[in-house]
Amino acid sequence: GAGVSQTPSNKVTEKGKYVELRCDPISGHTALYWYRQSLGQGPEFLIYFQGTGAADDSGLPNDRFFAVRPEGSVSTLKIQRTERGDSAVYLCASSLTGTTSYEQYFGPGTRLTVT
Amino acid sequence: GQQVMQIPQYQHVQEGEDFTTYCNSSTTLSNIQWYKQRPGGHPVFLIQLVKSGEVKKQKRLTFQFGEAKKNSSLHITATQTTDVGTYFCAQNSGGSNYKLTFGKGTLLTVNP
Numbered sequence: 120g121a122g123v124s125q126t127p128s129n130k131v132t133e134k135g136k137y138v139e140l141r142c143d144p145i146s147g148h149t150a151l152y153w154y155r156q157s158l159g160q161g162p163e164f165l166i167y168f169q170g171t172g173a174a175d176d177s178g179l180p181n182d183r184f185f186a187v188r189p190e191g192s193v194s195t196l197k198i199q200r201t202e203r204g205d206s207a208v209y210l211c212a213s214s215l216t217g218t219t220s221y222e223q224y225f226g227p228g229t230r231l232t233v234t
Numbered sequence: 235g236q237q238v239m240q241i242p243q244y245q246h247v248q249e250g251e252d253f254t255t256y257c258n259s260s261t262t263l264s265n266i267q268w269y270k271q272r273p274g275g276h277p278v279f280l281i282q283l284v285k286s287g288e289v290k291k292q293k294r295l296t297f298q299f300g301e302a303k304k305n306s307s308l309h310i311t312a313t314q315t316t317d318v319g320t321y322f323c324a325q326n327s328g329g330s331n332y333k334l335t336f337g338k339g340t341l342l343t344v345n346p
Binding site (some may be wrong): 161223 | 264265267275276277278279282286322324326328330331332333334335336337338339
């Protein structure tokens with residue numbers, strides 16, 4: 120079956136611009152996660168959705184970052200007034216549920232470059 | 235906050251040699267997961283360990299969870315070039331079943 124998909128695969132934007140990153144999880148997975156990965160580091164947790172609601176957004180670095188999952192499937196990570204420090208690979212993952220510790224299936228990521 | 239420390243950061247081996255990466259925590263872990271990320275790729279789940287002293291094998295890969303549930307290891311026997319990548323351990327953090335905190339990973343390179 121289809122895995123987690125993310126679009127775009129690459130995004131180059133100018134400092135100060137707004138960007139949206141999309142994630143399409145595995146069908147039937149109720150839990151969805153966003154991570155950010157910088158070069159040479161492990162993925163860093165940003166936000167977790169169980170269904171439509173953001174159950175834990177404690178990893179979002181500041182209020183420029185926001186994510187939605189209006190119908191409990193596709194999610195969009197939104198970054199306002201981008202800064203050069205936002206450059207990283209943004210990974211989306213999904214799992215069957217978040218209420219039990221399950222393996223997380225990662226998408227290919229979106230490489231964001233802020234110039 | 236909770237952190238898992240991974241060593242070594244890098245490991246270069248000749249094809250056929252063994253490889254081990256270690257993951258250590260100062261606190262008791264509820265479970266630990268291992269992921270592999272190929273160069274340019276995304277993390278792929280390998281295994282989850284839950285029980286104290288647990289040992290699991292996947293072909294040439296052996297995963298161990300310490301008796302005190304504070305450390306874990308991944309051992310690869312007779313490495314192959316297909317083993318190249320970064321191996322991450324990850325722990326559930328913040329008392330949750332969903333929030334994963336990843337170590338910095340061990341980058342394995344294999345000389346054919």
